[in-house]
Amino acid sequence: MDNFEDFPANGGGQLPPGQLGEVIKVGGDWFAQFTFPLSDFADFDDNCLYIAPWAIFKGNGGEHWAGDMTAGNENHPWRYFTFCIQECEPLVEEPVEICESAYMYSDDDSTLNSVYPRPANWGWYLEYDVNTAQESYPLYAGAGQNEISKGTHVGNVIIHYNPDYSVYAEIVMLGDYELRGQHTFVGDALPTGKRPGPGQYTNSGDMNEDGKVVIIVHADVCWEE
Template sequence: MKKIITLVVFAFLIVNCTNEPLSTDIQTEAKQSNSSTSATAKGTYSECDPISINIMAGQFTNAGKILVENDATNLYVTYSALTNWYFSELHLFVGPYANVPIKNGNPIPGQFPYNKSFNPLIQSYTFTIPLSSIILDDNRCLFIAAHSSMKNIVNGNVVRTETGWAGDIKFPGKNWATYFKYCLRNCETPPPVTNCDTAYMFGNNTFIGLEISEKWGWATYYDNVADGTYNYNLYAGAGQNNINNGYLAGTVTIVIQGSSVKVTINATHPGTVFTETHVYLSDDRPATAAPGLYGNQHTLNNSTTDSYDLTYSGDGSFWIIIHAAVCTTD
């Protein structure tokens, strides 16, 4: 009888070691979170609809949203996880980019001024930050770096543990951390919803085909190109390099004259503006898809046009990538 009991217990332990088990506290919190609202409702803290930015877990999985709004006194930043995703830690920076704790181009979340740890885990949390404590630029704008430690819980087991970041602007370091820009609003009536996306000029090579990234995006190679004017489309949100998954955000005009290359980027989609642009131009094949490493960058304040005057060897053959961070108000 003792041998039978020992074998049963041993088998139970083997079965239950295939996934990381939840603690009793986390199970309790998971039940509580599922019975409550996990997203900030429209105008929870102000007359403005929240700005919504996706939280990407492990770079490629949409695991939640960052919702941002303000009133006359405070900035409100809400972390909201999707079903089966939970937060164990949050780290938040708001203010000028120059003040972000950074080492070798990578942000240091542990040194962000606003942070929170959770045990039990949670699915939603709001930081309330007095505007008087935030350094704003002349346009009453700031940058937000929102980091999170997340767990994917299915049937009571932790099946994934990931780092989460929100935003379309990549930090210049080697990791994939991102951030975004927010400008204070004064709303008497709720404005339309604003969505921010990554946009690329359509080209004759994909990042995947060039084996420089698993994400979507295009590069264009010119071979013995003649002097002249060339026009291209700029697509936003075109996942899997399928333009039907996104929308036409604008156009790109490239004027080639000898070794001079002038690039003009225009937003043509109604309500679309640029917050940042990047251009890669080189005789050499691109080795990275990270926009922050392209070598040419402009930070913009919701502009509808931008331009670059660049040069290359002038032999008629070169590579070019055009990237833009776009926000569209529908």
């Protein structure tokens, strides 16, 4: 009911259960089925409906009302509850920030863990020759086990080889990917011994001035999804 006064209570305040709805028997189990088209209750008070459920339970379970409010009289009480409709703001999911390590990709054979078995972290190095080098190289994030199909192409690296034999790497990010940190190693050969972490990279340029250097570019990259 859209108003409490619309309940079909009799003169004594009792609510006859037989007027509450249809009882349907399916497969040996009894259940009460009620349909309340909201379009039939255009003027209900405070956007609330008043509902009075009643049921008979098997095995001398008796007759029972359900609800958190009581009506009727002391000898014949009955119960009901309210169902209220509220307008809610649409649920907006907050974006999730994802941060990954990224490395400049050269080719499938130039992996860092092929040179440094421990730790077996992914990444690549580039044997750069100023006479044959290409203009830029892709930067991949999250490409575990050196599989670029698992990673994300987040930017490109442009190598600048200067007349004074210094070398530096310029990272150009794609789309909304954000560069949070960059580490570049440049030398005539890869470091010997233990693999250096990105924070230990050095850039000595082309010391022997032959136009050939080894380069590693690592970056910290973040984006939102």
